[in-house]
Amino acid sequence: MKSYRKELWFEVPTRRAFINITPQVEQCLRKSAITEGLVLVNAMHITASVFINDDESGLHHDYDEWLERLAPHEPVSRYRHNVGEDNADAHMKRQIMGREVVVAVTEGRLDFGTWEQIFYGEFDGRRKKRVLVKIIGE
Secondary structure (H helix, E strand, O other), rough: EEEEEEEEEOOOOOOOOOOHHHHHHHHHHHHHOOOOOOOOEEOOOOOOOEEOOOOOHHHHHHHHHHHHEEEHHHHEHHHHHOOOOOOHHHHHHHHHOOOOEEEEEEOOOOOOOOOOOOEEEEEEEEOOOEEEEEEOEE
């Protein structure tokens, strides 16, 4: 069995954003030369997420509004975590959207369902953060 590891780095200029990282993950898969196996993609920061869904701007807008209703950023004083910080809402948004995804690799390709893409979700941007891509297989 072979393995491949790569860190993807992101510095989002806004507090929140959704970035389609499928092309970067596909590039990692090509470099790995693995044709059958699994790809793990996970956010290496507790205020960011990796998830799979459709790359549709209306859906991303709906996610942003829904998450803001569930865990609003302001007033920051509502959160005990925010003593000296202002990102408690980002921790909660990450918990909802998830830490990682695992995708099967079949015949050298990500084995997705219809419309599926991999996204990096940023909930407390404006600084550099990383995503781990780990691929194992043959």
